[in-house]
Amino acid sequence: MLQTRHVAIAFAAALAFVATGSAKAQSPRASTALCDPTKLAVTAWDDCLRKGQADTEKAMETALAKLKASIDDRKDLSNQQRALLKRMVGESNDLWVRYRNHYCQNVLPILAGPKAKIYEENLACIIDLNTGRPGELSAMTESK
Numbered sequence: 001m002l003q004t005r006h007v008a009i010a011f012a013a014a015l016a017f018v019a020t021g022s023a024k025a026q027s028p029r030a031s032t033a034l035c036d037p038t039k040l041a042v043t044a045w046d047d048c049l050r051k052g053q054a055d056t057e058k059a060m061e062t063a064l065a066k067l068k069a070s071i072d073d074r075k076d077l078s079n080q081q082r083a084l085l086k087r088m089v090g091e092s093n094d095l096w097v098r099y100r101n102h103y104c105q106n107v108l109p110i111l112a113g114p115k116a117k118i119y120e121e122n123l124a125c126i127i128d129l130n131t132g133r134p135g136e137l138s139a140m141t142e143s144k
Helices: 002-026 030-034 042-072 079-112 118-142
Strands: none
Touching: 030 042, 030 118, 042 079, 042 118, 079 118
């Protein structure tokens, strides 16, 4: 079971890395579109990034709550199955958050290079990854 989780985390990390890389090639980062450092003073940029993190966290929490509510509404599942599914969705999201935090706090600083502003890069990374998560959670409600 633990080995399966490690494989699942590694697979999710690889997918997110590829998705993040291809998204960067196609369009600006979500964090840059939200908080452009070339247009904001440093303190305003930091404030914008903190607000962006809080807003994207709230959007993820809202999407997760809606997903769990949609599980409660399913009549094709028993009470036990609904409870198990909600628990599994919660655990899956917890693993995703652990991946995001590890990637943004430990991997990204090395990738960003020695001249990067680590605090800002960390917040921007969290915003970038959080931005797509509500859509992923919402898509789960549609995949019956």
